[in-house]
Amino acid sequence: MTPLTWQWLSFESLSNQQLYQMLALRSEVFVVEQDCAYQDLDGKDLKALHLIGAFDDKVLATARLLPAGVSYPDAASIGRIVVHPSLRGQDLGRKTVELALEQYQKLWPDEELLIGAQARLTRFYEELGFVSEGEIYDEDGIDHIIMRWAKCA
Numbered sequence: 407m408t409p410l411t412w413q414w415l416s417f418e419s420l421s422n423q424q425l426y427q428m429l430a431l432r433s434e435v436f437v438v439e440q441d442c443a444y445q446d447l448d449g450k451d452l453k454a455l456h457l458i459g460a461f462d463d464k465v466l467a468t469a470r471l472l473p474a475g476v477s478y479p480d481a482a483s484i485g486r487i488v489v490h491p492s493l494r495g496q497d498l499g500r501k502t503v504e505l506a507l508e509q510y511q512k513l514w515p516d517e518e519l520l521i522g523a524q525a526r527l528t529r530f531y532e533e534l535g536f537v538s539e540g541e542i543y544d545e546d547g548i549d550h551i552i553m554r555w556a557k558c559a
Contacts, residue, residue, distance in 0.1 A: 410459035410466060410498070412505055417452050424458055427465035435488045444546035450476055450485070455513075457505055459489075459498065466490040467498050469506045474517050481518035481554075482510055503534050507555065518554065525549035 415424070432446055453476050459467030469487040477483040484506045489498045510519055523531050525542045528551060532538075536553040543550055 410461050412457065412459050414471075414509060415456050415458060417454060417456065420456060420458075423463070424460075424465060428456065428458065428468045431465055431468060431490060432486055432488055435491065436486075439491065440548065442546050442548055446486075455509065457502065457509070459502060466493055467502050469502050471506055471509055471513075473514065477522070478518075478520045481520040482514050483519065484510065484521050499530070500534070503531075507534070510555075521553050521555075522550050523553045525551045528553070 420428070429446065436442055436446065437444070450472055451470060454470035454472050457467075457469045457471065458465055467489045470485055472483045472485065474480055474482050477485065484503065487499065487502055487506070489502060507519075510517075520539075521531065521536065522545065523536070526549070528538060531553050535556050537556050539552045539554050541551070
């Protein structure tokens with residue numbers, strides 16, 4: 407497994423280089439690879455804590471942690487979870503989500519946690535303690551489902 411250095415940063419604490427690389431990685435995967443034209447710059451990054459996984463100062467994994475009231479009225483959220491395509495198969499997606507869950511528990515242990523997961527990743531998130539809620543819905547041409555973290559140990 408590629409050894410990444412992990413850090414949590416507010417939007418204001420991101421360097422220009424980190425911000426650029428984070429947005430480039432999200433664009434590479436979500437826009438180009440998944441062939442999905444959508445508005446990535448949705449204003450939520452400004453209110454998020456950003457998890458950056460880097461190697462040699464290159465951002466290779468990222469996620470954002472959002473407080474309640476940003477994506478969902480009464481629940482915190484994790485989103486924009488992405489790992490560089492060259493590192494797939496190394497469990498870095500799982501590691502990214504686990505680190506986000508740990509940070510969420512430290513910051514907001516009494517808040518609910520919801521995610522808008524790509525439906526094809528339902529099983530992956532279930533293995534991490536999430537349960538599906540409601541029906542599959544279309545978001546920017548990709549099937550999604552709301553999932554709630556069941557706070558499983």
